[in-house]
Amino acid sequence: MTTLDNNDLAQRRRERLASLLTRAERQGARWQFWVTSGTLLGVAILFVALNKWDAAFSYSISTLIFFFLINLLNYALIRRGMRPIWLGFVLGTLNIIILTIVVIAPNPFHDQALPHAMTLREAGFKYLLIFVCLGALTLSPRLAAWLGTAAAICWAAAVLWVIAMPGTIVAPPPADGIGVGERLRLYLNPNFVDVVDQATNIAVILIIAGIIASVVARTRRLAEDYTKAERARFNLARHFSPNVVDALASADEPFGPVRRQEVAVLFADIVGFTNYAEDHKAEEVFDMLREFHGRMEQVVFDNGGTVDNYIGDCIMATFGIPRPGDDDAVHALRCVRAMREALDEWNDERRAAGFDPVDVRIGCQHGPVVIGAIGSERNLSFAVIGDTCNVASRLQTMCRELGASVCIGDALVKRVLASGDHQSIEGFTEAGPVSVRGREAPIDVWTLPA
Template sequence: MTDALPRTAPVFNPAGPVADERIRQRQRLGLMLARAEREGARLQYWARSAALAAVGLFFILFAEWNAALAFTLSGLVVFYLLGFCHYGLVKRRLNPPWLSFVVGTLDIVLLIFLIVGTNPFEETEMPLAMQLREGSFAYLLIFVCLAALTLSPRLALWVGVSAAASWSAAVVWVVAQPETLVGDARMIDMPVAERLQLYFDPSFVDVIEQSTTVVLILIITGIIAAVVSRSRRLAEDYIAAERARINLARHFSPNVVDELASTDEPFGPVRRQEVAVLFADIVGFTAYSEDHPAEEVFALLREFHRRMEQVVFDHGGTVDNYIGDCIMATFGVPQPADDDVVRALRCARAMSASVRQWNARRAAVGLDSVDVRIGCQYGPVVLGAVGSERKLSIAVVGDTCNVASRLQALCRELDAEICFGSDLIDAVRSMGNEGDESALDGIVGRGAVTVRGRDEPVHVWVVPRSDQGWRGLRSLRGKGGAAVVPGSPALAIATPV
C-alpha cells in the first residue's frame, strides 16, 4: 500500500498546457460576460423604472384618487427604491453573486403581497378569491422579463420559478380561508346554470384555472431562460469572433481581416508562392536603449511600430512579425495579387516619408531624430500556418526573407535609406503599363553586392539618403544594366560572414 500524497502536492493535469490555456480563456470570457451582465443590470434598472412609471400612470389615470391609490403607488415606490439600491451596488461592484437572486425574490414576494393581500385603505373589502381572478399574475411575468435583461439564464429561471411558487403559495393561502369555495367550474357533470353560478361567486377559486396559471408562468419562464441562454452563447461567440478579429488586425490590413475571419482555413496548406518581403529597422536602437530610461525606449518603439504598421496597412500589406526594433512585412500574404511588388516598393518609400515627418515633429520638441533603414526583396517563399492549438500563426520562410533582411543591414554601408533587390525592381519593370514606373523615380543601381551568409551576390538598387544623394549614378528611368560608381568597377561590397 502506497503512502497518500500530501495535500500540497501539485495535481497532474493530463491535458497539459492546452487545458490551462482553455481555463484562462474561459476566465477571460467570464470577465467579459460579467461586464455584459453589469451592462444588463443598467438596462434592467431603466426598463424597470419605465415599467413602474407606466403602471403608476395607468393607476393615476383610471383609479379613484383616495388613500387606497396612495397605498398602491407607495408600493410602486418601494419597487423603484429596491431596484435603485441594487443598481447602485452593481455600479460600485459591491454586489455578490447571490444579491440579484435575493432582490428578484423580494420583488416577487412584494408583488404577490400587493396583488393578493388586502389594501388597508380600501373602503369596500373584496373577497380574497377575487384577487386571483383578475389576471394580475401577468405582472409577475414583467419581473421575469426584467431578469432576462441581465443575460443570466439562471436568474431568469430563478425569478420565474419563484413567481410560480409564490403564486401557488398565495392560492393555497386563499383556499385555506373559511369563506373560500373550491372547485372546478369546468366539471361536466354540473348543469351549465350551476357552473356559471359557481364561477361568478366572488369567493370561488377554480383550482384548474389557477393550476393553469402556474403552468403558464413556468412555460414562459422556460422559454425566456432558453432565449437568454441562446443570447448568452451568441454573446460568447461574438466576443470570441471580435477577439479573433482584433488579433488578426494586429498583423493584417483591414481589407484582409474580413476574409481571414470568415474562412476556416484562411492560410490553406503549406505552399510556395511569390511574395515581396520588407524589413525596417531603427539604426542605433541598442545604444539608444542603454542611454535612455526604459519608459522612453518603449514609447519610441511603440510609436515606431504604430507608424510603420499603419503605412503597411495603407498599402495592403501584412505585418508578419515584430523583432525588437525591426518590423517585417509581406505583400502577397495570404493571397497574392498582381501589384504586390509595386505596393511593396511604394510602402518602403512611404515608410521613409513617414519617418521624415516623425523626425520633424521630434525635432520641434527637442528630441533626437530616428534613423530607419529599409530592405525589400521579391521572390519565392514557403508559406504556411505554424504553431499549436494554443497559438497559430503564419510563417514565411525562404531565401527571399534572408536577402531582404541582409539588404536592410546593407543600408548603413551603402549610406542608403532603402535597399531593393533586383528581383523586385525587375518585377516592377516587367509589369509594363500595368505597373507604375513613377514609383522607380530616384532609385539608383549599386551593382552586384555580396551579402553575408550568401554565396551568390545580389544586385542592389537603392534610394540614397536624402541628405547625401549619390551623384553620377544612373537612374532606373534610364537604360537597363547595372549602374557603377565613376572611377571604380562594378561595386561589390564584401561583408564578414
C-alpha cells in the first residue's frame, strides 16, 4: 500500500469519527434540553414557594419561560436536523447574555429595587455556572469552553458597567493600609463593589469551564478508545471462545510476532453441499449454512478451540492458538466427537421439521504451523498456514474414499496417547499408510466409521 493510500485511509477514519462525534453532540443537545427544562422547572417551583404572586414575581417567571422557549426552539431544530453546530454557540451565548442582564438589572416591577452593586454581591453568578455546567451535556468540549468564556466575559462586563455607574464605591488595594473597621463600613455600604471578590468569581467561572471542557474531551477520548476496544473484542469473538477473548483484547500484541508452533488443525465439511445449493432456495441454503456454522462454532469454543476460517460450507478450527498447550490434541479429538454428537442432535431436529439430514466429514491433524497476521491495513487477518493444515484438509476429503466420518493423522493420535487420554481414541481404527495428494511420503491414518 502506498503512502497516499495510507493517508487516504486515515482521512476516511477521521471523517467517520467526526461524523459520529457530531451525531453524539446533537444527541447530547437533546439531553441538554430535557435537563435544562427540569432545572428551570425546579427554579420555578422554588420561586413559587418563596415569593408571593405579584407583578415582580410574574416578571421572574416570565424570564424562566423565555429561557424555556429558547431551549425549545433549539430542541425543535435538532429534532428536524436543521440546527447547525454554530447555532448552538449562538443560542448558548444568547442565554448567558440575557441571564446576566436579568441578574444584574433590577426587577422593574419590584417596589424596592436593590442598588446594582448589591446585585453583584448577591452571588448571581452562580446561575451562570448552571448554564456553563449544562453545556457539558452536549458532549462538545468547544461549546463547554465557549459557554464558560462567554459567561466570564458577560460577568466581567456587568462588573465594569456597575463600577462605571455614579455612586459606586470601589475599595482601594489592601496595601493602602485601610483598617478593618473602614473595610467593614465599605462592605456594608450597598454601593460598594469588591473588585477582588468579583475577579475571583470570574476566575471561578473560567476554571470550572476549563474543568468541564477537559472532562468532556476526556470522555470523548474514552468513548473512542472503548469503541475501538469493543470492535477488536467483537472481531476476536468471531474466532475465539469467550474465555480467550478477554485475555486477547487486553493485550497490546495478542498474537505476538510471526512464529512457528505446533497446533491441532481440524476441518469439517458438509458432504454434497454443492448439489444442495443447486436444489434449494438461496434463503434455505444460507439458513442451513448459518445453522451449521453456529452449532459447530459453539462446539469448537466449548473445547477451547479457535475458529480460524469459514470456507463456504467448510469450517477450519485450530487448537493451541494463541498459546499452545499439552492437551491441544486431546481437545481437538474431543471436539471431533462433540461435533458428531451435535450433528446427530441437529439431524434429529431437521428430520422432525421435514428437512433432509446433513452429512459432515471431519479431518484432523497435529503438527507444526506458521501463524501470524497477513493482509494489508485495509484487511488484516490472523492466519495459520503450513503442511499440517494441508494434511488436515486432505484427510477431510479422504473420508468418503475410506468410508469414514472422521479421518485423523497418526501424529494427532500419538499426542493424545502421550497425554494419557486413551478414551478419546476409542472407536478409531488404524487404516494404515495412505497417500495424500501433495505429499511424497504416505501418512498413517486413523478413521471413525460413518
